[in-house]
Amino acid sequence: MINEFYKDMTGKGSIIRQFFDYANKKGAEIGMENIYNFSIGNPSVPVPQTFTDRMIELLQTEDPVKLHSYSPSLGLPSTRQAVADSLNKRFGMNYTMDHIFMTSAAASALAHALRCVTKDGDEVITFAPYFPEYVPYVTGTGAKLTVIPADITTFQINFEEFEKSLNPNVQAILINSPNNPSGIVYSTATITKLADILRAKEKEYGHPIYLISDEPYREIVFAGVDAPFISKLYENTICCYSFSKSVSLPGERIGYMAVNPACEDAKLLVLMAGQISRFTGHNCPPSIIQMAVESVLDQTSDLSIYETNKNILYKELTRIGYEMVEPGGTFYMFPRALTEDANEFCWRAAKELNLIIVPGDSFLCPGHFRISYCVTTDMVEKAIPLFEKLYKLYR
Amino acid sequence: MINEFYKDMTGKGSIIRQFFDYANKKGAEIGMENIYNFSIGNPSVPVPQTFTDRMIELLQTEDPVKLHSYSPSLGLPSTRQAVADSLNKRFGMNYTMDHIFMTSAAASALAHALRCVTKDGDEVITFAPYFPEYVPYVTGTGAKLTVIPADITTFQINFEEFEKSLNPNVQAILINSPNNPSGIVYSTATITKLADILRAKEKEYGHPIYLISDEPYREIVFAGVDAPFISKLYENTICCYSFSKSVSLPGERIGYMAVNPACEDAKLLVLMAGQISRFTGHNCPPSIIQMAVESVLDQTSDLSIYETNKNILYKELTRIGYEMVEPGGTFYMFPRALTEDANEFCWRAAKELNLIIVPGDSFLCPGHFRISYCVTTDMVEKAIPLFEKLYKLYR
Incomplete structure (x- = not known):
């Protein structure tokens, strides 16, 4: 039925x-x-024209059998390596390709990250205002989404309510900065305070609390705004990225999950994401889109x-x-x-x-x-x- | 954790x-x-060169903002309509776009189809030999996969064992013809017999039994072989197709789920597939790949x-x-x-x-x-x- x-x-x-x-x-x-x-x-x-030119070049010059062949389920090694290199160069990190899992944009990155670190009955906390699709992403894993009311005077994190809601059942915190819909960017002070609280609670509860950072707007930050690279400030961070907004490719469904090398079980989480795909029939993003996006990793529209x-x-x-x-x-x-x-x-x-x-x-x-x-x-x-x-x- | x-x-x-x-x-x-x-x-x-030419044409002539914009979650209307038209013309069916859901190849079509018609504790039957990824596709829905042993003298269906295994908990039958790994094509006689058994059991159990037909090799049939279009022979069929093999695009992850118009709740199942995507972060295949595949619907490599x-x-x-x-x-x-x-x-x-x-x-x-x-x-x-x-x- x-x-x-x-x-x-x-x-x-x-x-x-x-x-x-x-x-x-x-x-x-x-x-x-x-x-x-x-x-x-x-x-x-x-x-960027670079992307269009690269797509055409691939189509005109590559052997079509090779060009359109299966990508490994974690993504093309060259693309994963290029993503790691770009992040390292721009944000002073030390990713390797083993920390990168290519996805169908942020939606898929979030769904995989959540499945990696939660199971039936776990709890995930997010902060209002938030993207409404977080509900299916989280409940699809069997976990429960708890929403902390907004601090409407700043749209930074409402720490008072957050600390009241923390409990040993919380396995992950889901944040989105720069934020849809508020447009607010969490400051270095906000992320540092969040990280301090989480580290203390990890010690208290005896298990990691993963920070799942939804970052499709990371590259769209206005002049003079303090916009830290979140993974730099908290070890157990899984960055979920999309090329939809920064290079205007929303329909081509391309993004990645980047697990902080300092994160507990970092490389294992990437391997697990490859297993998770098998259950949802997701597989990895199209080969040609992965190859072409390599050409615009350090660019934006x-x-x-x-x-x-x-x-x-x-x-x-x-x-x-x-x-x-x-x-x-x-x-x-x-x-x-x-x-x-x-x-x-x-x-x-x-x-x-x-x-x-x-x-x-x-x-x-x-x-x-x-x-x-x-x-x-x-x-x-x-x-x-x-x-x-x-x-x-x-x- | x-x-x-x-x-x-x-x-x-x-x-x-x-x-x-x-x-x-x-x-x-x-x-x-x-x-x-x-x-x-x-x-x-x-x-086919048609695909490559169409990709290049789209990249060279379309407004990039429009070209790379979001596809509706069910797929681009023009692509869904073109898939319906092609199936109708080639197999004498009467699909409309409302029966077509665009997917990331057959893996995603199967995962969606199974989630549409099963829930925790249900049973799905398949026939050995079968593609090993059926296990995660089926267990990912919470259902159980029952495997009917092969008839190794013909690799058609082992009906004796099948009839013994049918019970009211069975909600779907998962078949793959032409078959990986045997290369065998189920004959008209096989599918007709299967359909007759299922119709009788539907009446007996008082609920539909969906036939989920995994058809990535549908276009690779050798001379003189009887290869019926399965949906024509059984009403409650959900056809899961991939362009991976017929037009050699395995890496580009494109396919569809086509619900037989005569199927119970046909159009509703397509709408449900769109909802299922929200939980797995799948979304639909890339816009440009959907557009370009329209150009090869009636072709093969x-x-x-x-x-x-x-x-x-x-x-x-x-x-x-x-x-x-x-x-x-x-x-x-x-x-x-x-x-x-x-x-x-x-x-x-x-x-x-x-x-x-x-x-x-x-x-x-x-x-x-x-x-x-x-x-x-x-x-x-x-x-x-x-x-x-x-x-x-x-x-």
Whole structure:
């Protein structure tokens, strides 16, 4: 018989998806140019030309049998080595290829990392606001996800609540910095304090507590912002990376899991990830995409538009009267909604102003809304009067 | 703490892998040209040029932001529609895009299909000899895999044993035709008989029994062989396909799950597969690979070498005295070993003759060995005297 658990899920579209679908439907009626769609985190700048050139070169010059042949389940050795080299050079680390597992972007890296270090009945802690897909990633392992409420004055970690929630059943902490949806980057002070607490608790509980660090926005950090390389500050860190945002390849599903060489059982965790894949039918990312991504490990797309857009939106929205913490990176910001029910607030913006923003409830942080500004600067500028109108509807 | 289940698996390399690794190690010593490696199912003919041309065209002409953007989790609508159209045209079916779920090759299609129709404690039946990865695919859902012993005189289904094993807990039957490792194709008579039994048992048990049909070798069928399109003969069929073998793209991880429109809850199963992905971090295959594969849906690589190699090997090996059932497709054959312990037999072939073949034990069919003849015809011809020497070691 069909699996009732998955069947019951099919009815429930995500809230973000509902706004996105509304935008497309309304756009079909009145023209997409009249829709101000700030709902989706799709990069708006092209992949570096190096990647495109390398793909074409591989297709034109390599023996197709060899080019398209199976990759080992941990990833191509050359790609794993190149990822290690790039991380070592940029962040002063000492990864080898044995610490790198190639994945289908961050989703797969997170799902593998969580399966490596948890089992049925374990507990994983994350911090609101957080990416809603953390729920299936964590519950898919049989573990339980505990969410620490946001510190909405800074969007750094709410340590008071965190320390209350720690218990010997907690095997992993899942963090995302730079953060979707807040745009906030955890500071060196925040990560250092987190690391100190975890080390003390590891000693107390007698087992490691792994820090699973979801870093798809690592390369999108604005000028002057303190953005530490998290693995450097805590030994038992598993970094989960995606090339989706930094080089604008979201559809090509490529990323990696990098286990800190100082992590307990570091190399074993990578080998375990290869075993985990066999159960989910995941296997590794396509060979040609792995090969081509090697050419852009030390590059990013031209990400400057995101900072330009952030600067305009932050300046204008705070001028209008919106309250928010200034983003340090990503292409999101997370202002307070002007009424308690952010869902109602966002639907009103959509229906009365064709301004598509999404409620913070999806990120377990009600009373806020997310603006995704991976759009043209022209659209950002044209949307300012709409944000002003929206403000006047409430104040 | 790290997950002990996956940890314990890391020590256990597959037997096939051990032979493959031995071949590479020995080849490094004495030259790869002196190793007759028949251990691995990697296609030896190139992808159709159409695919390569389409990839290059996409890279050269499409807007990179659009080209590399997210695919919906069920797959690109145009690709799903094109897969449905191609199946309808070639097999007289009536799929729509709503019956198609794009996957990372057959592994992912099988893992999703099994999760759709089973839950903890259910039972899935398969037939020896079978692909050893079926164990993690099935146990990954929480179900139990029951293996029906082979009918080694024909390698069609052992119906006597099958009927004894059926019980109300069985939710799915997992088949693979053309078969790895036997090379046998299930005949229309076999599938019709299977379908009749399943329909009767569905009525008796009051629930559907899904036929999960693993079809990566569907397009590799030799002249004159009866090779029915399985979904045509049984309503509740979920076809799991891969482009790995038919168009020689194993490393690019692309395939699909096609749910028979006549299947109970057909469209719902596809929607459920999209939900299942969220738990495993799988997501859909890369956008560019989906787009490019559309161009080769009605094509195959030049597969004629596999039939040439089969003809030579079948003729020469039976002349020498080996016993086997003649393959109807794939690029495998599965003769009887010349001693009871096929494992010992294969290691002797490797160590004394540099002839790399793998024991049937991995496929739960001891006393046999698999020859993968996706190699050059020259290598096949040069290996015949070695098979002759091997025979003489025992007879």
